[in-house]
Amino acid sequence: MSIVVGVSPTTGSPSALRWAAAEARLRDLPLRAVMAWRAPRPPAASGMRPPASTSAASDDYGRDADARLRAFVGAALGTDADVDCVVVHGSEVNALLSSARGAHLLVIGEPQPGRLASMMSSLTAPQVVLKAECPVVVMPSAVAVATS
Numbered sequence: 001m002s003i004v005v006g007v008s009p010t011t012g013s014p015s016a017l018r019w020a021a022a023e024a025r026l027r028d029l030p031l032r033a034v035m036a037w038r039a040p041r042p043p044a045a046s047g048m049r050p051p052a053s054t055s056a057a058s059d060d061y062g063r064d065a066d067a068r069l070r071a072f073v074g075a076a077l078g079t080d081a082d083v084d085c086v087v088v089h090g091s092e093v094n095a096l097l098s099s100a101r102g103a104h105l106l107v108i109g110e111p112q113p114g115r116l117a118s119m120m121s122s123l124t125a126p127q128v129v130l131k132a133e134c135p136v137v138v139m140p141s142a143v144a145v146a147t148s
């Protein structure tokens with residue numbers, strides 16, 4: 001069992017990370033930070049077919065996502081935090097649901113209001129809450145979490 005926290009690739013979800021870390025300490029459970037990533041869509045080639053992509057480019061995006069996730073975790077919890085960082089290729093919903101199988105708790109951050117990206121990701125929370133196999137905590141973006 002573990003506590004899983006979803007990390008936004010745009011905001012880093014600092015309040016969700018801090019709350020999940022405090023909860024993991026309280027329950028003496030490991031913490032896993034999860035971030036979904038997708039390679040940007042290339043423009044369509046002539047004939048409306050997408051251009052061929054290489055697995056090397058995909059590997060680069062995966063490494064970049066891993067580095068970003070570790071930077072977000074370090075900024076929110078400190079560089080010495082004991083967190084299992086996992087990047088998952090695919091949609092946020094699928095990444096969170098698959099990573100939370102068998103978890104004690106899933107923590108996600110609420111999207112920040114007024115941003116186009118948050119408008120798209122605002123669909124994440126309801127889908128995760130309805131489909132998750134464990135309890136889900138949705139953190140408001142402006143919550144300050146006390147650390148002990």
